[in-house]
Amino acid sequence: MITHENCQSIVKDIASKLPVDQYEIMISGQEESLTRFANSMIHQNVKSESSRIQLRVIKNNQIGVSSCDNLTEDGIDFVIRNAMDLCFMSKPDTEFVSLPSPSVSQYPEPVFFDHSRDFDSPDYRANTVSKVCQRAKNKSVNAFGKFESNRNRLFIANSLGIDQYQETTNCNFSSQIMDGFSSGFAQTSGRKLTDLSIERVIEESLETCLQSKTLDSLEPSEYEVILKPEATSGILGMLSYMGFSTQAIQEGRSYLSNRLNDTVFSELLSIQDNFRHKNQLMNVFDFEGSAKHPVQLIKNGKFSDFVTDSKWAMKLNKPNTGHALPAPNAYGPFPLHLVMEGGIGGDWRGMVKNAEKAILITRFWYTNPLNPKKGVCTGLTRDGTFLVLNGKIAKAIRNFRFTDNLISVFNSILHVGSDTRLCGDDVSPSLHCQSLRFVSQAEPG
Amino acid sequence: MQEHLIAKFLDKALLQGCQYADIRYEESESESLSVKNEKLESLRHNQDRGFGIRVLRNGSWGFSSSSDISEPVMERVLREAIAIANASHLVPGPIVELGNPQQHIATLPHQAIKDPFTIPLSEKIDLLTETTNRMNIGSEIQYRNASLRFRKFHKFFASTEGSRITQERIETGAGLSAIAIGNDDMQTRSYPNSFGGDFSTFGYEFVEEMDLLSHANQYAQEAKLLLFAEQCPEGIKDIVIDGNQLALQVHESIGHPTELDRIYGFEAAYAGTSFLTPDHLNQLQVGSPIVNITADATVPGALGSFAFDDEGVPGQEIYLVKNGLFVGYLNSRETAAMIGMNPIGAMRADRWSRIPLIRMSSINLLPGDKTLDELLSGIEDGLFFSGIKSWSIDDRRLNFQFGPEIAWEIKNGKLGNVVKNPSYIGVTPAFWNSCDGIASKEFYHVWGVPNCGKGEPSQIMCVSHGTAPARFRNVKVGVAR
Numbered sequence: 001m002i003t004h005e006n007c008q009s010i011v012k013d014i015a016s017k018l019p020v021d022q023y024e025i026m027i028s029g030q031e032e033s034l035t036r037f038a039n040s041m042i043h044q045n046v047k048s049e050s051s052r053i054q055l056r057v058i059k060n061n062q063i064g065v066s067s068c069d070n071l072t073e074d075g076i077d078f079v080i081r082n083a084m085d086l087c088f089m090s091k092p093d094t095e096f097v098s099l100p101s102p103s104v105s106q107y108p109e110p111v112f113f114d115h116s117r118d119f120d121s122p123d124y125r126a127n128t129v130s131k132v133c134q135r136a137k138n139k140s141v142n143a144f145g146k147f148e149s150n151r152n153r154l155f156i157a158n159s160l161g162i163d164q165y166q167e168t169t170n171c172n173f174s175s176q177i178m179d180g181f182s183s184g185f186a187q188t189s190g191r192k193l194t195d196l197s198i199e200r201v202i203e204e205s206l207e208t209c210l211q212s213k214t215l216d217s218l219e220p221s222e223y224e225v226i227l228k229p230e231a232t233s234g235i236l237g238m239l240s241y242m243g244f245s246t247q248a249i250q251e252g253r254s255y256l257s258n259r260l261n262d263t264v265f266s267e268l269l270s271i272q273d274n275f276r277h278k279n280q281l282m283n284v285f286d287f288e289g290s291a292k293h294p295v296q297l298i299k300n301g302k303f304s305d306f307v308t309d310s311k312w313a314m315k316l317n318k319p320n321t322g323h324a325l326p327a328p329n330a331y332g333p334f335p336l337h338l339v340m341e342g343g344i345g346g347d348w349r350g351m352v353k354n355a356e357k358a359i360l361i362t363r364f365w366y367t368n369p370l371n372p373k374k375g376v377c378t379g380l381t382r383d384g385t386f387l388v389l390n391g392k393i394a395k396a397i398r399n400f401r402f403t404d405n406l407i408s409v410f411n412s413i414l415h416v417g418s419d420t421r422l423c424g425d426d427v428s429p430s431l432h433c434q435s436l437r438f439v440s441q442a443e444p445g
Numbered sequence: 446m447q448e449h450l451i452a453k454f455l456d457k458a459l460l461q462g463c464q465y466a467d468i469r470y471e472e473s474e475s476e477s478l479s480v481k482n483e484k485l486e487s488l489r490h491n492q493d494r495g496f497g498i499r500v501l502r503n504g505s506w507g508f509s510s511s512s513d514i515s516e517p518v519m520e521r522v523l524r525e526a527i528a529i530a531n532a533s534h535l536v537p538g539p540i541v542e543l544g545n546p547q548q549h550i551a552t553l554p555h556q557a558i559k560d561p562f563t564i565p566l567s568e569k570i571d572l573l574t575e576t577t578n579r580m581n582i583g584s585e586i587q588y589r590n591a592s593l594r595f596r597k598f599h600k601f602f603a604s605t606e607g608s609r610i611t612q613e614r615i616e617t618g619a620g621l622s623a624i625a626i627g628n629d630d631m632q633t634r635s636y637p638n639s640f641g642g643d644f645s646t647f648g649y650e651f652v653e654e655m656d657l658l659s660h661a662n663q664y665a666q667e668a669k670l671l672l673f674a675e676q677c678p679e680g681i682k683d684i685v686i687d688g689n690q691l692a693l694q695v696h697e698s699i700g701h702p703t704e705l706d707r708i709y710g711f712e713a714a715y716a717g718t719s720f721l722t723p724d725h726l727n728q729l730q731v732g733s734p735i736v737n738i739t740a741d742a743t744v745p746g747a748l749g750s751f752a753f754d755d756e757g758v759p760g761q762e763i764y765l766v767k768n769g770l771f772v773g774y775l776n777s778r779e780t781a782a783m784i785g786m787n788p789i790g791a792m793r794a795d796r797w798s799r800i801p802l803i804r805m806s807s808i809n810l811l812p813g814d815k816t817l818d819e820l821l822s823g824i825e826d827g828l829f830f831s832g833i834k835s836w837s838i839d840d841r842r843l844n845f846q847f848g849p850e851i852a853w854e855i856k857n858g859k860l861g862n863v864v865k866n867p868s869y870i871g872v873t874p875a876f877w878n879s880c881d882g883i884a885s886k887e888f889y890h891v892w893g894v895p896n897c898g899k900g901e902p903s904q905i906m907c908v909s910h911g912t913a914p915a916r917f918r919n920v921k922v923g924v925a926r
Contacts, residue, residue, distance in 0.1 A: 034902055037871040038710040041538030046508040046902070047530045048798035050495065068492035069512040075492070082490045089566040090488055122507075122532030130536045139558035146901050176714040185714075251588065252626045289566075316567070328481055328487040365717070366837040370848045370925045371866060378837045378846050378925070401837070401844055401870075403924055439924045443843045443872055 002029040002051055004165040007155035017080055022099045024056040024158040028169035034148040035125040040133035054329045055083040061092035063145035065328045092387045099161045100290045100310035112282045114169040114192040119149050131177050132202045141179040141209055148172050150416025156289035159234040164289040170281050175201050177209035185362055185383035189422040210382035220438040224358040226351045233423035234364035236340055239406050242372035246306045247332025255375040256303050261302045266413035271298040273335035279422040280337050292322035338426035343416025346429035360386040375407040399442035409436055451603045454523050458500050459605055460835040461527055465501040467604040471816035479592040480573035494871040498526045504540030505533035510798040521666025544782040548607040553752045557615040561595040564649050571591055579661035580623045585669045588624035608757035618644035619652045623665040625672045631675030632671035634664040638689045639833040644893025647746040670863050677852055677867040683824045685916045687831035690849045692892040698873040699738050700808040702842035703765045705780040716899050717840025721771055731771040732877030735813055738766040740775055742806035748893030749909035754802035758790035777803050795904040802900045809911030818914045820882045822858035829853045830867055846870045848925055860913035868925040884913035
């Protein structure tokens with residue numbers, strides 16, 4: 001497994017072999033462990049370890065990028081040879097100005113690495129999985145899901161003096177309880193095993209499934225909706241995919257194009273990209289080695305800012321916010337640590353109590369954009385959809401398909417929950433929205 | 446990696462109490478180029494190698510892998526795989542059975558005539574640059590993209606049952622897209638298909654036959670036309686779906702639901718389950734009598750073709766749907782044994798660090814007997830859909846919604862005006878039962894799909910689908926607004 005010292009040693013060796021104007025070296029290492037369970041048994045259990053070196057070289061504005069997963073002398077020689085060949089055969093990139101120079105982060109580097117022996121222990125994962133399977137069996141239902149843990153190391157250096165190294169860990173446990181066509185889902189994500197709320201996940205997924213024993217039909221229409229954090233996360237992901245790419249914004253392909261400082265969403269909505277949020281995964285620098293900075297993307301509904309990398313910062317004469325993706329990057333800078341700021345709306349249970357008539361949604365499935373320029377998207381509900389009447393869950397209903405303009409949906413927010421949590425890559429709260437347009441309902445069992 | 450070393454660790458696995466073990470060693474090389482508005486936007490070369498050891502111990506699976514190729518690391522990886530299998534046994538299910546042993550010795554070369562890695566880079570860049578130049582037909586076409594992608598594999602598979610299989614493979618893909626932007630609107634046209642174009646296991650000759658240059662202007666014109674077109678009408682219409690979009694329809698509503706791991710719940714928490722439960726096998730009329738769909742790993746040059754899967758089972762052709770009746774599953778050795786079938790060779794991993802999963806090969810809607818004109822002539826007021834823009838289907842693969850790139854009105858059997866933002870929605874068996882015409886083999890093409898996602902950790906698989914345009918009656922269209 002790579003260390004900062006052996007990465008620096010590789011750079012020292014490579015640097016003397018590169019007759020170029022600038023270079024950038026990225027070395028990454030990852031150990032992934034994952035246990036999947038289905039029908040209350042473990043059916044898949046895997047581990048992988050890999051490392052990778054990527055070299056970007058620039059000579060007379062010609063750029064070559066090559067990578068391989070072999071960190072021996074042979075592999076490194078291969079990467080140098082290929083990057084140089086590609087560089088000399090390519091045509092000059094007239095937009096390229098320079099790789100970034102070292103930037104001093106104004107934040108102390110946080111350390112969030114789980115060193116515990118349990119972190120990648122297959123026995124620890126199996127024993128945790130055993131708990132949910134046993135609880136499911138006690139209720140005569142079946143447990144499905146996964147428990148994964150990853151150790152990541154990332155090193156980036158360039159010829160202008162950038163020398164960044166970080167070790168991180170992240171883990172996720174999810175449970176889907178099924179009984180015929182009824183199902184319930186919950187998940188918990190974190191940086192360390194101690195961040196995970198295993199008991200909550202087991203309880204919530206069981207409760208949701210057991211409440212869904214009978215699935216009724218309901219006429220597809222526009223309904224008030226209450227989204228659990230995982231459902232909010234599904235919509236936030238689409239909103240980001242269709243809108244938050246700086247390149248798409250500048251090129252007129254985003255619903256946010258030409259709308260800087262406009263109020264686009266409900267004033268209750270604020271979204272930031274903030275790697276430092278207490279629930280977020282802490283990646284302190286981007287894939288060019290530039291220090292990350294929090295960016296307030298949406299403030300009280302107003303489109304207030306966007307992220308940059310070294311290229312777009314220079315192009316737009318803005319500060320580099322540290323949001324580069326790995327080279328060669330055809331997508332431009334992108335926010336990877338989204339946080340929808342929590343409100344004062346309590347949690348989804350409180351929203352249910354305050355709703356006269358609404359649809360409660362556990363999560364969404366297979367969301368996909370139809371018209372990114374207008375924010376139109378489709379998708380289905382999954383693993384627990386309920387009709388709420390007069391402050392109570394009245395009945396479970398079959399999954400709905402929605403097709404709607406998400407900008408309108410996020411303009412109709414009634415309450416933002418205070419129950420933010422990490423859902424995969426983003427931090428999301430529960431939401432209560434006035435309207436979501438459902439166009440059809442899934443088939444009965 | 447040396448074969449005798451692999452044999453040594455397979456023997457060790459047996460000595461340490463495994464009922465079965467296999468080792469896969471893979472090397473791959475990839476190159477990707479993309480040009481945007483006559484400017485090289487991305488050029489990348491990658492090499493990848495590593496191995497994975499899969500063991501079955503006490504009837505439970507364990508798998509571990511590494512990119513570090515050395516005997517001490519192999520020793521450790523085998524130890525980890527066994528420890529993981531032991532942990533799996535802490536929450537056991539039924540003992541895994543693999544059916545009859547598979548023992549094959551084979552060496553299979555790739556099918557490319559022109560190895561794309563031997564074509565000068567300058568020639569590839571010039572082709573893409575000129576392609577985008579030919580799409581430059583006016584200010585509406587703001588983004589003109591063209592791309593090439595190549596991969597070359599060398600894979601060695603060995604098992605404790607005695608298989609020793611070496612396979613080589615080349616994958617080649619290319620495509621173009623024109624993006625038109627206007628007031629509050631953005632429209633895209635792609636050739637030969639969306640999301641990178643078309644892909645095969647042929648060599649650079651596949652790119653030459655695709656002839657990007659000759660198609661660039663037409664697709665840019667269509668993108669511009671879409672910008673000024675009327676919205677797709679909403680209602681119930683008869684429709685004809687072009688082969689490229691129909692390939693995705695086959696993929697989502699027939700390919701995935703016939704994966705037997707979904708039936709047994711192994712993908713329930715992520716990719717979902719399937720409506721095609723075993724009680725429907727040989728019982729459910731999933732399509733009209735003219736609908737015949739095969740899973741075929743033997744189609745020459747198809748992206749989903751292979752000689753042996755990653756369990757060492759030969760790739761085969763079987764029917765999934767015959768005369769509209771659901772008759773077959775994609776399976777693994779384990780799930781085939783569970784249901785009492787023969788394994789068909791459908792277990793593949795996208796790289797050395799992943800375990801094989803049940804994946805599509807080439808899932809083909811067999812051609813019918815109609816010309817495209819005959820399909821259109823049977824429609825008074827309908828729509829002709831082409832290209833892929835958006836797709837979504839529920840976790841049991843029943844309720845779907847697709848958004849093609851473009852649609853033409855069909856009026857009295859003839860193509861009429863272009864309409865934009867088309868979409869159609871349906872339920873799988875009802876939709877396929879409404880199919881009353883499929884174009885003949887002259888209109889048939891096997892589309893390469895390089896981005897089929899499944900599994901945790903995520904895997905992206907190369908599959909393919911043979912399709913010709915087909916007609917469907919009374920379909921709900923235009924729900925997207």
